[in-house]
Amino acid sequence: MKFSTRSEGAYQLIALSGEIDLHHSPQLREEILKTLKAKQNLLIELSAVEYIDSSGIASMIEGLQLANSSKLKFALVNASQAVMQVLQLARLDTIFPIYPSLEAALSQDS
């Protein structure tokens, strides 16, 4: 797993790539919680993610729950096929806000 962070409008954006499994999830979780605890809205960019396991999903769910309770925005952007499959299989696509592009996510805001 590789990740980079940057500011995008009112959001902090974490762009993930590669494989996200049990070894990488703690790092992802830490990054997500750090951003949300700094009271920043969060977008997760997933276009280059080749594989995500349940621990990666759990990190994102934790982020979503924390964002909801902190009245912050949390959304997934441009999820790759691999990610979408996992989300759809568990019907998690119904609970995460998912945008097809960064523009779509940002325009939702204005």
Next chain:
Amino acid sequence: MAYPAALKSIRPTDLPMPAQAAIRILQHCSQAHSDSNDLARIAGSDPQLAAELLRVVNSAFFGLSKNVKTVQRAVTVLGRNTLRNLVLCISVRSALQSETPSEIDITAYWEEALRRAVSARLLGELLHLDGDECFTAGLLQDFGLLVMFVVLPQHASAWQKMCQLDPDTRLAEEQTIFTMTHTEVGAMLGEAWQLPQTLVDALNHHHAPDDTEQTLLSKLLYCVDWIAALYNRAASTATLERCSAILATHLDISQQQLEALLKQIPAQVEAAAEALGLNVSAQADLEQILRDSNLQLAAANLSYQELTWQLENTIKERDHLAAALNRELELAREVQRSLLPAAALQPSIAAINIAAGQLSGDFYDYFSLNDGRIYFNLGDVSGKGVNAALLMAKTSSLFHCLGKHIDNPGELLEAINNELCETSVYGMFVTLIAGLYSPATGQIQLVNAGHPPALLIKKGAQISQFSASAPPLGIIPNSRFPEVELTLTEGCLYLYSDGLTESCENDTPTTMRGLKGLLKLIAAAGQGSPEEKLNSIMSAAGNEQETLHDDMTMLLIQHAQSDDHHA
């Protein structure tokens, strides 16, 4: 004293001899009323000895304000006993000066000799013996070994190994290599150097401490041998226990006395080295060693045994904690097992759970309602370990308890979900398939909350998948959990956890088995009872990997009237 010289490799004439003056001083010192004037006169007759005495007496150790210029004054300052020990050291040193094989580390030898001497004096004081005589005995105790190596240097390569042996083993090894031992050579030397007979006897017999004729000094030397062994690089707690036991047996010295004695050794070795004009490496004291945590120093010095004790205690404590934790986990596992149905409820349903760790995040359950229908479920808690196991226990218990009052799977999951959300830990959730099965009709109401699809395999290998119709439990309160209806009259319904599809197949260790692989295992299981089929599938899946990375769980409902031709 007669030596069976013909059988022995070393004869008295082979021994290094001190200067004539030194021998006379040793002789004089052994007499009860030696006169310091005589001693001074003898010492003065040997210019080398005189110079050495003056050098030592003027060293910082004696801290004299005025320089001592005469041998007469030096002898008075030193006292008879220090003079004797000093003369011995000078004699040993000059005897060895040019002849020591290079394999032998002389500094280390002196260090050990002084440690023996100091230990002997400390023990002697505890036993009300003449401390200075004990010191001399300790100083010379091992000289015989050194002499054997000097006289027979062809064996020099054995020195290092010899120094690491415990006293008894070493003695046997000496016998093998030299056909004699340091006790005999030491006694021979003591006689040649005209040392007191009590000392010679003690040197000769100190390896036979059980001998009833034994003098206290001789037993003491045997104990000193074991104290010295504590400083071997090969020493262990076993050495310490042995040493402690030997001191208790032969000298009635307690463990506490031994510990107190060991603490005094470094400072005394340093002082003795200074008084005798010998170079030994710095004797680190206990506090300094512990402060530096310098294991290497510690291994060679006093606190070796202290550190061993500490280490041993730490290991014991760790093992103790690990055992306690294991017991706790085993108890938790037992509770987990008790949450799984005890025995096959009826022939149409079976399930297996194999935990990857001690605790499982997967679970399943089935139980009958009063009207004969059977509730069943199979779930997987996110994450692994104790937190997952606790959430598993909670979910399973909620299902078992609420299921008896809510005979509709969709409503049941709604209730469980709300309950879990109320007390949720963020990021933890449960994927679950639950259903209500009527054995009479084969009808099943099924709900899938975020779990991998259930598989209905009908006659003719026609496969239907029942994917999740709702997100997992414990994330969003007030979610809906739509049911599907299916009929089992012509097939089997398989529920499984992702441990089965996300583990790898044998021939493709980097690719996950996937649903395709699982279907192959199901097909390969052939005919049989639900239990037989599951056993076959699970053992095939388990055999394909060396260690389980995820829990694997599977539940199968096979309707009694089913012809089961899908395989």
